[in-house]
Each structure stands twice: as structure tokens, then as C-alpha cells.
Amino acid sequence: MCLAIPTLITSIEGTSARAEIGGVERTISLALTPEARVGDYVLVHTGFAIGVLDEEEAQETLRLLEELAEFYTGETNGEWRMANDELEMVSAIRNSQSAILR
Amino acid sequence: MKYIDEFRDPQLARTLLANTRARSTQPVRFMEFCGGHTHAIFRHGLRQMLPPTVKLRSGPGCPVCVTASADLDRAIALAKLPDVLITTFGDMLKVPGSHGALQTAKAEGADVRVVYSALDALQIARDHPERAVIFLGVGFETTAPTVAVSILEAEAGGLDNFYVLSLHKLTPPATRAILDAGEVRLSGIIGPGHVTTVIGSRAWEFLPRDYSVPCAVAGFEPLDILRAVAALVEMVESGQPAVVNAYARGVHPEGNRTALDIMHRVFEVSEADWRGLGRMPASGLALRPEYARFDAALAFPVDPGPTREHEGCRCGDVLRGTVEPPDCPLFRRVCTPARPVGPCMVSAEGACAAWYRYGGVDV
Numbered sequence A: 001m002c003l004a005i006p007t008l009i010t011s012i013e014g015t016s017a018r019a020e021i022g023g024v025e026r027t028i029s030l031a032l033t034p035e036a037r038v039g040d041y042v043l044v045h046t047g048f049a050i051g052v053l054d055e056e057e058a059q060e061t062l063r064l065l066e067e068l069a070e071f072y073t074g075e076t077n078g079e080w081r082m083a084n085d086e087l088e089m090v091s092a093i094r095n096s097q098s099a100i101l102r
Numbered sequence B: 001m002k003y004i005d006e007f008r009d010p011q012l013a014r015t016l017l018a019n020t021r022a023r024s025t026q027p028v029r030f031m032e033f034c035g036g037h038t039h040a041i042f043r044h045g046l047r048q049m050l051p052p053t054v055k056l057r058s059g060p061g062c063p064v065c066v067t068a069s070a071d072l073d074r075a076i077a078l079a080k081l082p083d084v085l086i087t088t089f090g091d092m093l094k095v096p097g098s099h100g101a102l103q104t105a106k107a108e109g110a111d112v113r114v115v116y117s118a119l120d121a122l123q124i125a126r127d128h129p130e131r132a133v134i135f136l137g138v139g140f141e142t143t144a145p146t147v148a149v150s151i152l153e154a155e156a157g158g159l160d161n162f163y164v165l166s167l168h169k170l171t172p173p174a175t176r177a178i179l180d181a182g183e184v185r186l187s188g189i190i191g192p193g194h195v196t197t198v199i200g201s202r203a204w205e206f207l208p209r210d211y212s213v214p215c216a217v218a219g220f221e222p223l224d225i226l227r228a229v230a231a232l233v234e235m236v237e238s239g240q241p242a243v244v245n246a247y248a249r250g251v252h253p254e255g256n257r258t259a260l261d262i263m264h265r266v267f268e269v270s271e272a273d274w275r276g277l278g279r280m281p282a283s284g285l286a287l288r289p290e291y292a293r294f295d296a297a298l299a300f301p302v303d304p305g306p307t308r309e310h311e312g313c314r315c316g317d318v319l320r321g322t323v324e325p326p327d328c329p330l331f332r333r334v335c336t337p338a339r340p341v342g343p344c345m346v347s348a349e350g351a352c353a354a355w356y357r358y359g360g361v362d363v
Helices: A055-067 A087-102 B010-023 B035-043 B069-079 B104-105 B118-127 B144-156 B172-181 B194-197 B208-211 B224-236 B257-268 B289-294 B315-318 B351-358
Strands: A005-013 A016-021 A024-029 A041-045 A047-052 A072-076 A079-082 B028-034 B054-061 B084-088 B112-113 B130-139 B160-167 B188-192 B214-219 B243-245 B267-274 B278-287
Touching: A005 A024, A005 A047, A016 A041, A024 A047, A024 A055, A041 A087, A041 B194, A047 B144, A055 A087, A055 B010, A079 B351, A087 B224, B010 B035, B010 B224, B028 B035, B028 B172, B028 B194, B028 B224, B035 B054, B035 B188, B035 B194, B035 B351, B054 B172, B054 B224, B054 B315, B069 B084, B069 B160, B069 B243, B084 B118, B104 B112, B118 B130, B118 B144, B118 B160, B118 B243, B130 B144, B144 B160, B144 B257, B144 B289, B160 B278, B160 B289, B172 B194, B172 B278, B188 B194, B188 B224, B194 B214, B194 B257, B214 B224, B224 B243, B257 B267, B315 B351
Parallel strands: B028 B054, B028 B188, B084 B112, B084 B130, B130 B160, B188 B214, B214 B243
Antiparallel strands: A005 A016, A005 A041, A016 A024, A041 A047, A072 A079, B267 B278
């Protein structure tokens, strides 16, 4: 029931907005997110935008994960293993700590 | 950025898993509070991907599931009153009460309508001024503000035939209750993403402070959940429990002030009955006296009689995380989504439904 779907706001009229969800347009309420603007992605829960998604934070999360990925090497027999070089592994863990807990 | 596919990248998922595997030395068990997480975890097969040291356990985060039998019976009794029209989210329809479900009442002639939003219920009230339209207010902090908006709009529009049966519940008290009971040893909590969009990640600071239990607030895509698990493992291994917001794109530390203000304008914190956890103080939301005229419980006092729990159903234990669905003698044999005995098999967020639907491997 706490499902909320990222949805693009295409137009706003008063406290209502038109929003596109998976190619379908519908009206949502902005009563809980008066700060939402056209072009924002909002989390829509039971017809209400409950939060505006922060693109910078989203990019930052992905950037950190990609950085983390650089410390790990390829797939072997379906199992992922750490980089062979032990020093590299230690540094990976140290870096991952800050990336994961940021 | 569409906020979905980017967070399903299998390469990055493997990275996170490799990280967790490399870091995890001690056996841990984390509870995902939210039923939405349970379904995402099963749907994407995440349990099987985690290192053997890391176990997950489903929590009570399914609003329909934690609705007490007595409250459900009351809703069904309301549906049977003349000139009453019940509006509800679809999940509630099939949940068996002591004597039948809402859909049974509907089949017997009660007017029960499924709505997508509390605002749809409000529109039905506008369209049927001759009927008392009752909305079943079921849901956590994610949903309660939306129901509060519907009440404020009913007030502004001078509607006198719209009512809410408030069965709303608060998530931090339930988490506390599970930790206080100590029936299941938990090393960390995966915080409910969309509840926390509203209440803010600071609302979980009591976990490290009072229980030394780390919390990682997670979104609902695989990378979100794996990142939260990685953060929990990191905090356990480093012995530094804290609250990590692993869903920063959708969650602010202070939450959604507008939603919280509206929720608290209309509702006040009250005791509530939880399936599995019993009656708990300060764990639910009741309408404030100023909005008492919208309160279906006051406007339509009904006595549904004593409750009857279904023999053998272990839904309450599943909600407390003390057992997993296959431990229930009824699971899959007697209780199925087509003929559910308990709410955990009905709701799209119920743990039993997730195990059933995705063929839950016992891991």
C-alpha cells in the first residue's frame, strides 16, 4: 500500500497536476507537495504526490555505485570475486565504506 | 533519468553484492519493515543473491495485514448498514474477518466500492448526497496525509455525508514493539522508503540510540535494497550503528513537512489494535475532536460482536517476524491467494502472498 511510483509532471493547475505514468496521463494532487514544478518527477501514492524526487541525489547515488564498481573485477562462473590484488581489495573496502554509508 | 531502470542495473547490483560478500564476516539478520520491500526482494530474487551470512526477515509493514480482526469486523458491520456506501482500497476486500469478508457483504448486497485514492471516495460522496459514504482509512504515514487532505476538502466543500473509519497506524512504534519483545534477534532494520519520505529519516534515530540497531532507509528498486543491506552490513561490521539514508533521492532527513502538518492537523496520535502485536499506545491515528463529525466510528456505532480468529493461521507471528510463511501449517495447503485464510496471503504486500507468488525458496 505504500507503493509510490516516480511520475513526470507535465502541467499544473492549482493543486492538481497532469502527470505521465508509464505512458498514461492522469490527474494527481499536489496538496502534499506544493513545491512541485512542471518537469519534476514526483513519487505518486494513491493519487497524491508525496515527495519530489531529487535528481542530483539520484545521480550522486549512481555515481558512487559506479565508483564502487571500479574496484571489483569481472564475473567468473557466475560468481563475483574481489580484485586479485590484496592491496586493491583493502582499498576497495575502505572506499566502499564511504560510498555505502554516505 | 526515469528513476526506475537506472536503479535496476545488474552490473551495479553485482558490485553491491560483491561488496557485501567481502565485508560480511558475522551472521546477521535484517528485518525489512515494509511489505513493499518484501515483494521487491522476492520479485528480484534478492534473498538468494545475498551472502550466506546475511538473512532477511519480513516485518509488519503491510497495513491491511496488521488491521485487527475487530476493526475489520467493524468495517463489515458498517457495510451492512442501510444507506451506507463503503469505499476502500482493493486489498481490504478479500481479507477474511470473523464471519466473512467485505466482499462477502458486497455479494450479499452491501455497496462496497474499490477506489484508488481517498479523493475518489470524496467524489463518490459528492455524487451520492443521499448516501453516507465511508472511506476505510487503512495505511501508514504514507497514506494518512492523503486521507487527511480528503477530510479537509470535505470540510471546505461543506460535504456532510463523507466519513472516515480511521485505522491508520504508525510505523516506529511497531518497530519498537518488535525489538522490545525480543522474540526475533535482529541486527538491523531496512527502513520503509515511502513512509520515510513523509516522516523523514530522523524519525528512525531511536533505533541506533535506544537499541544499538542500525537502520538503512531503502527505496524499492534492487539497487536501493542492496545498497541498504550493504550499509547495514558495514555498520554491523564496524560496530557503529546509525541511520543511513540509502534513498536520498526520495527521502529527506526531516521528511515532508507539508504532509506531516496536514496529517497532524486532522489526526491525533492514539492507541491502536494491531494484528500480531496487540493493542499498543500511541501507535495509531484518530480524528481530532475538531473533525469528529467525519469520524465513522462516532457517527455509526456498531457492535460486530466477539471476534473469531482462524484456527491455525499464523499471520500474527509472520507479522512479528517470529516465523516465516512456510512455518504456518495452512500455508499453500489450505491458505492460498484464491482462498486466503489470513490477510498476509491477501494483500499485495503480505509476506505469505510474496512467498506464494514467487515460490519462496526457504533461504
